[in-house]
Amino acid sequence: MLSDKVRQLVTYDARLRMVVADRPKLRALVERAAADGAIDHASQRALGVALLALGEYEPAAVHLRRAVELAGSPGEVIAARADLADLYRHGGDLPGSELICRMTLELARAQAPELAALPLLRLGWTLAEQGRPDEARQALAEAQQFGEGAEAGLFVDVEGLVVPLPPSVAALLGAEPEWDHDHDGASGSLARAGSYFVRRGPEAVAEHARLVWLREWAGVAEVVAFEGDVLVTADTGVETLADDPGAGAAMGRALRELHAVPVTDCPFDGRLDVLLAQARRNVVEGRVDADDFDDDNLGHTPMQVYERLLAERPDQEDLVVAHGDFTPSNVMANGVLIDLARLGVADRYRDLAIALRDLSGDFGPEAVAAFLSAYGLDAPDEAKLAYYRLIDELF
Missing domain, CATH: 3.30.200.20 (Phosphorylase Kinase; domain 1)
Known part of the structure; x- marks a missing residue:
């Protein structure tokens, strides 16, 4: 099998990163498998691991996500997602790796406890790399209880795994x-x-x-x-609006100013094509916690939510420069904006939906009214508010 051949050529170094014993041979295996058009779960997973070992992270992720989609059992899902966690760790996305590990561990505990060592090992490694040795040791100790499946000389001094600062x-x-x-x-x-x-x-x-x-x-x-x-x-020297009774009006003013920034000058794309593609990746990789859905979506699976998003997609987008996560905790009392990694050109309702949801839940209808007045919007489009709240369930 392809997976056996890949395993013979891949090992781990002292930092628990995949290394290749014979790169030309592994490359030839990958090219031959791709030419053969193997599309089963095992072949896709093996291809993903091989490309990960070769340092080709984007194509590796494509194959590993496909392996998840082709999985015929919870065990196959767990194994492929553990590989995805490795991929993110290798690529430097330690929070992403940690999230996949934790969500995969929940799945393993519920449906395949004998495989819990797979996400536990990787959780220990990514926690160690983040400089959280106590948590790392706890995860590795729990993994070690599973015996043979967790034994491969992969229990090391976690202090030595911390990624140094530049x-x-x-x-x-x-x-x-x-x-x-x-x-x-x-x-x-x-x-x-x-x-x-x-x-x-x-x-x-x-x-x-x-x-x-x-x-x-x-x-x-x-x-x-x-x-x-x-x-x-x-540090900005002031508190966020998370506990400020005047958050509604302050957020309305801040968002009105942000949405007035010229769209043509913004190089970052947050439109629906981009959002929906990332949403699907999040679902397949197991990054979405369905237990944390809003009350009206509880009981639905992440894939069901994603399919609703495709079916109910609005015909047009009212484009502005959007924050992407416009909550009271991401606006400071002096109007400074923080947590901007999702900022980009998007429909204004991407921000409006999250702001109104949080203001309503945290401060009540008066804060919502103050926000709408300050922003300058009399009657929000309820359908678009619901749609963009639904998108947020997958992020």
């Missing part, structure tokens, strides 16, 4: 800063180190580009350092 960031924060993941506005890959906020991975690269571009038109956090895939921003 030189300019280490000079600012110290080589081993003390991280705080419990802070105002905490989300995703964001951590605090002293008076700075630090983000790492593809999300950091995306946010840096948007911070640099947007500061001509709007208040944004100051970039203190950026090197490689690590972004450091300064």
